[in-house]
Every structure is written in structure tokens, then in C-alpha cells.
Amino acid sequence: MIKTHKEIGSEIKRIRKALGMSQMKLAEGVGVSFQQIQKYEKGVNKISMEMIQHIARALGISVNTFFEKEKAPVISEPPMKYYSKKKNLIDEISLPLNQEEITLLQLFRKIENKKIREGLIKQLSGIVELEREKSVSNHLTR
Amino acid sequence: MIKTHKEIGSEIKRIRKALGMSQMKLAEGVGVSFQQIQKYEKGVNKISMEMIQHIARALGISVNTFFEKEKAPVISEPPMKYYSKKKNLIDEISLPLNQEEITLLQLFRKIENKKIREGLIKQLSGIVELEREKSVSNHLTR
DNA sequence: TAAAATTACAACCAATAATTGTAATTGTCA
DNA sequence: TGACAATTACAATTATTGGTTGTAATTTTA
Numbered sequence: 284m285i286k287t288h289k290e291i292g293s294e295i296k297r298i299r300k301a302l303g304m305s306q307m308k309l310a311e312g313v314g315v316s317f318q319q320i321q322k323y324e325k326g327v328n329k330i331s332m333e334m335i336q337h338i339a340r341a342l343g344i345s346v347n348t349f350f351e352k353e354k355a356p357v358i359s360e361p362p363m364k365y366y367s368k369k370k371n372l373i374d375e376i377s378l379p380l381n382q383e384e385i386t387l388l389q390l391f392r393k394i395e396n397k398k399i400r401e402g403l404i405k406q407l408s409g410i411v412e413l414e415r416e417k418s419v420s421n422h423l424t425r
Numbered sequence: 426m427i428k429t430h431k432e433i434g435s436e437i438k439r440i441r442k443a444l445g446m447s448q449m450k451l452a453e454g455v456g457v458s459f460q461q462i463q464k465y466e467k468g469v470n471k472i473s474m475e476m477i478q479h480i481a482r483a484l485g486i487s488v489n490t491f492f493e494k495e496k497a498p499v500i501s502e503p504p505m506k507y508y509s510k511k512k513n514l515i516d517e518i519s520l521p522l523n524q525e526e527i528t529l530l531q532l533f534r535k536i537e538n539k540k541i542r543e544g545l546i547k548q549l550s551g552i553v554e555l556e557r558e559k560s561v562s563n564h565l566t567r
Numbered sequence: 568t569a570a571a572a573t574t575a576c577a578a579c580c581a582a583t584a585a586t587t588g589t590a591a592t593t594g595t596c597a
Numbered sequence: 598t599g600a601c602a603a604t605t606a607c608a609a610t611t612a613t614t615g616g617t618t619g620t621a622a623t624t625t626t627a
Contacts, residue, residue: 285478305604319585321606328584329615331471332491336427346492349474380530382443383542387533388526389445390549399552400525407532407545414536447573461616463575470615471584 289326291335291349296324298342312341431468433477433491438466440484454483 299309306324310317314337322328323338330338339346380388394400441451448466452459456479464470465480472480481488522530536542 285475285482288473288475291474307604315584316586317605318587318607322584325606329473329475331430331473331584332433332477333427333430333471335474340427347489350488350492383546384530384533385443385445386546387529387549388522390546390553391526391529393553403549403552404525404529404532407529410541410545411532411535414538414541449573457615458617459574460576460618464615467575473615476615 286349287326288323288329291330292324292326294349295338295342298344298348299324302342304342309338309341313337428491429468430465430471433472434466434468436491437480437484440486440490441466444484446484451480451483455479 299306306317306320310320313320313334319328323330323334335349336346339348391400391403394403441448448459448462452462455462455476461470465472465476477491478488481490533542533545536545
């Protein structure tokens, strides 16, 4: 859910008051008129990316404060088996990816045929299986 | 140090390209013309707080990505060594994934042999190729 | 190399960011 | 209480720019 300017403005106001700071003082720190601060707080005017940084600095807080509620990228846990039981609650999580993995995904997402996708995954799990067996036998004969 | 719109725009462009996404496609996801995306990327137009959220969503990343490097409000400057690690963003993009894609990734990550991974991607691109050709011929005979 | 796709650049216009001015509200203290 | 200062709300105006469409240039694909 995206945050509206009105919501962000209210947050600015809340923080400003919590700091016992007047609109005038904040305006001074930001470099605009205090009436302009009012507009930001009311959500009348949009807040640009540069402006939010000035405001955050004047308030002595981090810009991230305004997006803290966003869920951070979560690292998924390895599945028990190769096919993990899907949990209905979560259908989308975020993972940090490297370039190779991005390429993999870009290609995979182009495959519209579901059976082909499923087949690929099955094949992939076979490869993984093979690689593991090989490493095991290597280990035994080493 | 505050980030200018130009810098933020460049970051958007870099991420978009890393994801293999065209301006058109991004524009579509954001809900503006692709020329408007150009202006954001060039820093010609300011990016509002609401707009950055739409852009982030269309890119499948968190808004915080644009402020990750930001230092939290500092009273005294911390030692340099804690900041020394320069992280390459392209190698650390977070994407929302569905269950099938997560499975794919988890399997792919188990493959330690680089050649096998590369071969897989090559094979995958071949499949994509095939599927596209098929859809083209379907379209022609339809 | 021709086509298709993607990107860059220009001109135009409606929308609004920011200013100044004034009124209303709140707080302070004699 | 009432006068005052400070703070905040609201109005009107203007310069700026966010967003569009159109076209040219560039890159990619077949």
C-alpha cells in the first residue's frame, strides 16, 4: 500500500511537534516559507525526493523513517525437500538476486506454458540430485 | 549528502536495465508515458514521494533501495571502516517472487558447477526462443 | 540491411509548487 | 482578564514544471 502525500505530511507534522519545533523553525531549516511547510503537512503540495531529504535533515531523522513499515527483503529458508509445501499465506516474498539469477528469472518468466515450467523445475531438481550424488561418490573415493 | 533527482534517476535507469525492462514497460507499470520515465531518469523532472513508490513497485524493489546508502542521523562521525564496503547494487536487487520462482531459485542455487548453471541458462533461452516462434506461427495461422 | 523496438529530444499546456499577504488561533504573563 | 506575541490557517497570485504528444535518432533483431 502506497503512502499518500497527506499521510506523509501528517507524519512530518507529528514528528515536528514531537520535537517541539514550530513550522517557522522547520521552514528555516528546510529553506522554504513556513506556509510551504503547512502545505506539505496538509498534503496540499507534493513532496519531491530532494525536498523530503531536506525535511528529514531539518528534523534530524532518516528518510527511511517514512518507509519503515515496508517489509524488508526476506531471505527464504531452504525447503525440507526440494519441493517445499507451499504456505498459502505467503504468495510473494522478496529475495536479493545476483545478475545470473536475474537472467534466469527473466527467462523463466517468459515461459507462458505451465507444463514447460513445471517440467523445467523437475529437470532442475534431477540435476541437483545428480550433482549431489557425484560429490558424495567423489568424497568416498577420495 | 543529499541525493539529487539526477542521481536518483540514474539509479532507476540502472536498476531498470539490470532487470531487462524497457522504458515503455516501466512506464506502463507506473502509469505515465515512457517519455516521462525518461525525464525522471535524466533528472529533468522532480520525482514526488508518491511517484517513487509507484516506480519502486513497478520495478519490484523497495523504496528504501534509494536511500540504503544514507547514513542514519549522526551525532559524531563514525570511523571510516564501517562504511568502506561499497556494495554493487546490481548484484543485490530484491525481487518479489512467487512460490514457483522461489523453488526455481532454490534449486538453481544448489548447483555449484558454474558450467552447468551457464548451460541451463542457455538451454532456457532456447526454450523461450522456441515458445516465441510457436506463438508467432500460431498468430499467423489464426 | 530492413524492420521493429527502444530511446532521445522538442514543443506545448494544464497543473501546481512556492511566494506573499492576511486572518484566525493559541499561548503567555502583568 | 486582556493585551501581546507567537504560531498556525487560509487566500490569491505567479513562475515553474510535471506530463503529454510528436518526431528524430539510435539500437536490436531477424
